[in-house]
Amino acid sequence: MSKSNLTRRGVLKTGAVAGAGVALPTIFTSSASAFTNDPGSASTVKFGFNVPQTGPYADEGMDELRAQELAVEHINGMGDGGMLNTFSSKALDGTGLLGKKVEFVTGDTQTKSDAARASAKSMIEKDGVIMINGGSSSGVAIAVQGLCQDAGIIFMAGLTHSNDTTGKDKKRNGFRHFFNAYMSGAALAPVLAKQYGKDRRAYHLTADYTWGWTQEESIAAATEALGWETVQKERTPFGVGDYSSYITPVLNSGADVLILNHYGRDMINSINQAVQFGLRDKMVNGKQFEIVVPLYSELMAEGAGEAIKGVYGSMNWNWQLTDEGTKAFVKSFGEKYGRPPSNSAQTCYVQTVLYADAVARAGSFNPCAVVEALEGFEFDGLGNGPTLYRADDHQCFKDVLVMKGKENPTNQFDILEIVDITPRAQVEYAPDHPMFAGGDLGECNPGA
Amino acid sequence: MDAILLQILNGLDKGSAYAMIALGLTLIFGTLGVVNFAHGALFMIGAFCAVTLNRILNLSYTVVDETQKDFLGNPLKVDVPYVKGIFGDAFGNAIIDWSVPLAILFSIPIMLAVGYAMERGLIKHFYKRPHADQILVTFGLAIVMQEIVKYFFGANPIPTPAPDALKGSIDFGVLVGLDVNAVVYPAWRFVYFCFAALVIGGVFAFLQFTTFGMVVRAGMADRETVGLLGINIDRRFTIMFGIAAAVAGLAGVMYAPINSPNYHMGMDFLVLSFVVVVVGGMGSLPGAVAAGFLLGILESFASMNEVKALLPGIDQIIIYLVAIIILLTRPRGLMGRKGVMED
Structure with a gap:
């Protein structure tokens, strides 16, 4: 029978020495670099x-x-x-x-x-x-x-x-x-109120994630402050493709404005399908039905084609x-x-x-x-x-742009027109504004 | 009234796609006894036939038009499709514009060939294997087909427009005596429904009124006896597999303008189509079609705000809920026959 010399204290000692040995190179590395991925003397x-x-x-x-x-x-x-x-x-x-x-x-x-x-x-x-x-x-x-x-x-x-x-x-x-979404609301709402009046009923179709939620909140708050009523806020799954089952309920909701809180190909699909279901030809509450796309982009407008003619939205730059x-x-x-x-x-x-x-x-x-x-x-x-x-x-x-789908485009890229350059002062807000509350920048982290 | 009519119409286009895919699935199951999980991929390949033809017709050469300026003020470079060069502006434009309906003709031989190759190359080796093996192998095949399409066409959806003449809407309200703009329905979705009705009717007529169809029906009822009569039933069933693939492919071709084709679109429809087959009754062709339309319309009604206010989230689960209820009350499905999938 063999006799083992293994003791609890021995194992601990060996472990501590081995651990220090393994950790040593890491300690040297971290002191060598003050921050993550320091390029040092690399060219x-x-x-x-x-x-x-x-x-x-x-x-x-x-x-x-x-x-x-x-x-x-x-x-x-x-x-x-x-x-x-x-x-x-x-x-x-x-x-x-x-x-x-x-x-x-x-x-x-x-x-x-x-x-x-x-x-x-x-x-x-x-x-x-x-x-x-x-x-x-x-x-x-x-x-x-x-x-x-x-x-x-x-x-x-x-x-x-x-x-x-x-x-x-x-x-x-x-x-x-x-x-951001707050700025879109602050820039867009006054233009919408001027164009479509203050007595409007809005229906929101919203991409179901952080951007959609905050844009819905911002646009609803900005338009409600000007007298609009929000009839319904409907969340749609991201990248759904076929929006027909979300668009048909809009027709009988009593809303006279559809606000599409969608972006990219989702927006291209939803606006095209909304137009195909005749929303823009409808008269509701004695008014012409309108569609608004709060966040525009040139690429989306290009993809949406005819459907965006006359539709208002906002942009960071154009x-x-x-x-x-x-x-x-x-x-x-x-x-x-x-x-x-x-x-x-x-x-x-x-x-x-x-x-x-x-x-x-x-x-x-x-x-x-x-x-x-x-x-x-x-x-x-x-x-x-x-x-x-x-x-x-x-x-x-900085300043924010309010855009409109051009009625008579002259070429492939001439699809949006700048309606208003909203001055920076109109879209500014306090750092502790309720829509931005709850976060903390924390400390800078150099890593390594 | 107008809301109900609109929901029925809205259910018809989705129902049409479900019905066509489920019809093919049932045909394959009824003839060859194979549970084909690659059927959704055939739908996807059909849609990509439309994309491919559109791309072929849009192959272009570039000319510089000195009379026009681009956004930088330089002479405009214009892409001129070869088709326009060959057939002239008006006819060339019309061919490109009608590329999706033309893709019907383009896709039929391709889908028949794909179906034939699938059946002869792989699936025939799994006839006598358990259904679980068939599901695994066809599911694997579907993934391979998806990845091939992804390699050649990328992962992004590719917009494939309907012809200009069919891009607009039809005012159904006026047709049935309602107000103007009360029930407006996209024209292409209506075309899709009519097309599906035509294809489904064609398949039924083929099975009902041709000798070939009669033999296939006899083979579905009793394969062994038909074989003993000296008829090569396997060859006929292989052809039926090709036809089922073509039906799924046609459903995909015409669906391209409704939802831009992407490599994953088949999987999205596959699961729902299986539910449709099970609800309709395994092996029952009329059951598959009826269940396809029924579930499409139910799904549409479940998306009404009034319904969702009563039962939140019902639009996402309605199809599965109906499947559970039907399977509990009628285990063979709506029109299922005794003995199918019960051995």
Whole structure:
């Protein structure tokens, strides 16, 4: 019979020594780097572009990718420089970023939060990206923003319009240039009241996730404040395709306005089907039935075709603006891709440039230095007039556009017209506004 | 009254798709005894026949039109489809515009071939195997077909428009003496219903009034005896498989303008179509058609706000609820025959 010398104390001692040994390299690694994915002395630095390449918002995602690629070209000194020539900050000189060439990797969010998180995680851990930029879909943006906060990466949100992104789910490492649902309501409601009168009954069809909910809340509050009544708020599953069973109940609801809180291909399907079921030809309560799409995009309008003629909505930016920044961007983008950029493309381009500029001004890739450079930053020349990155919630404040589907388009891209440029003051709100309450930016996380 | 009429109409187009897919499923089950989980994929392939023909007809060359300017002020580049170059502007445009109805002709030989290849290449090896094996192999086949389509066409839905003349609406209210604009129904959805009625009627007529159909019906009733009479029933059943595939494919072709085709659309319909088959009665062709329309219309009524106010969420579960009730009260389904799936 063999005798074992194994004692409880011996096992503990051996375990402690082994544990310290295993932990040692990690301790050295973390002290070597002050923040996640520090490029150190490498000659390149990598950005991660996480956009929907599949799913109902894929058209927007593909346009975002075009703009992101263009932004990297301009930062590296290729092409005509685009908005870098009109940007009020002159920290970027077209030689890359702090002496490093910018590279990028792309990921497909599939317009799903879990896929977007997996893609972002892979970019951070395997590709070593220093910043993630992308959207579309607020569900995705909020999920990735949370991940970036935990990982110590800067998240420059792309197209995300839910109040929650810079409301209850805001994070210190996350920044949004795009406008939000509250701003859409504040800009759109007065125009709607002027066009359709103050005695209207609205029926909401709403995409059933964070963006749809906050847009429904914002538009209903803004229109009710002007005298409209909300008849019904109906939630529709994301990416449902056939909306006929949601549209037919509208016909007998007594509503005389249908508000479509849908985006991307969902909106293309719902508005086309609403028109096919004769909604726009109906007279209800002695008034012409109207459809409103609070959040517009050029790509959606293109997809919806005839159905959007005369339909009102709001946008963050449009290529038909006449400021110098817009002209420079439309020229660069148009010459490279043969089409004008969408507002989702513009926001991603601007966000990539703003991040690079913040790094250049801060003289560091450290996320906390970048956060400091972006908070309270005021700039101009990027297409939306004078803009503020508010420090309290990391939301950009600028003018908002009210748009209308053009009655007589002259070409494929001439489908929307700018009805009103709502001044920034009209869409501003207090950081503790009830629709944005409950969140906390928390502390900057450099990670590592 | 107008609300009820509209819900009935609205149920008809979905019911038409359910009925056509379920009819094919039942045909295959009734003839070959195979539970075909790849049938939804055949519906999807039909829809992609419409997409493919549309793309072929839109193959273009580029010309520069100096008289027009693009958004940057440069001369406009215009894509001219070859079809227009060959047939002239007016006729070329008409061919492209009517690409979905033309895809009916395009899809029939393709679907017959796909059905034939599926049956001879794979499914015939599983006739004597348990239903569970058949379900697994056909389900696997459906996934393979989906992935092939995804590889070539991508994962995004591809808009495939109906002809301009059929894009508008029909004012049904006026036809039945109601007010103008009281019941407006999309024209293409009505076309879809008429087309489905025609296809379903055609299949029944084929089985009822042709010698081939008579033999197939005899084979469905007693395969062994028909075989003993010296008739090659297997060959006829293979042809029936091709016909069932073509019916599912045609349902898919015409559905393309209603819901932009994507690689996953077959799966969305498959589960519901199986419920339709079970409710109608396994092996019963009239049962499948009747149950298809019945469940389509019930689903439509369940989406009315008045109904949802009483029973929240009923629109999502109505089909399954009806299936449970029918299976509890009539285990063979509405028109199921004794002895089918009961051995």
